[in-house]
Amino acid sequence: MASTRGLLIVLSGPSGVGKGTVRAAIFKKNIFNYVYSVSATTRESRPGEQDGVDYYFVSRDEFEKLIEQDALLEYAEYVGNYYGTPIQKIEENLAAGNDVFLEIEVQGALKVRQKMPEGIFIFLAPPNLQELESRITGRGTDGEAIIYERMQKAREEIELMQHYDYVVVNDEVEFAVEKINSIIQSEHLKVERVVDKIKADIHKYFQKGDESR
Template sequence: MEARGLLIVLSGPSGVGKGTVRSAIFENNPFNYVYSVSATTRKKREGEVDGKDYHFVSREEFEQLIQEDALLEYAEYVGNYYGTPIAKIEENLAAGKDVFLEIEVQGAMKVKQKMPEGIFIFLAPPSLQELESRITGRGTDDASIIYERMQMAREEIDLMQHYDYVVVNDKVKHAVAKINAIIMSEHLRVERVVDQLKLDIHNYFQKVGNES
């Protein structure tokens, strides 16, 4: 029987570099993670690809997904909806594939309520000054939105205690290495391997017994 895959949830404040880190992880992808593409009503940024970075949908389409209970989680953040379609996640986990989610903190807290067995990783900025610089540097938000995002970031950082791990995104390659190390260690947890090892022992002695 195929062991169930791991649900890996990466989240953190807006501007911390979740998308950049996730993209770097998938460039190599040593564990063959399956990326769960979130849906959002926000406008597509330059360089983003529909169906790869996000499923970009209208507000009406998103609210239809809510009505159909087709989302593992969803949240409204700075005037836009973000959410995680559930069907493909369950299909991949059941097939033994690790599913990687990159979502907002509000959404991660909802996923934790529904699937507490997931691996929850908080991506933190080196400092709030650096976070503000990154948000400003994107050039996509005006001053009022930047202030709103910084206020939200303060609240989100206070929620770190609900995560399993915290990774500071000082340099992308360092963050990637730490996240992959976390997943490797999670795969080696006794509770994840003990049943298979016990089955192997049982089969060995059953075979020996039958041959003797």
């Protein structure tokens, strides 16, 4: 039945908006037991990031082998690096009834939308572009040219938010986490997700009554 399959939750937004920070805050408590789908990337790890926890950090050759093996739900090249989502674990967890949480770039999210339109797509937006630029600059990992490129890309990505189901403004991480959790739990209450189970319970009740007569 449809109600036994987990939800695919896709959190996306422009670089620097705080996707990783919000995701980490969600999983710090993880009161709803989401399963995090770790993406693969060819970019260098940033301070504090762990291989296999934040990303699978792989070489370009290794990533291209995954592409050849059709082992990725989606992949995209962004500012000179590949990002992609291994598919096997996602399918296993959804089939087991687990909610699977993806944190990916906008290009990748739109590709997932084409392949798995039943997913819940949440766009994380900055309060404004000045704040977004401040966050990117504050990382201290990118030069002026890369920052300019990221800001140009962010403008293009924000204009794609109409392809998502929900938009959450990341003004305060705590509030963003609350909104995302509320969205997901509301999705679980949609009629199409519970109707089969309730009808099955009704059928079982009356079938048992008929047999006892």
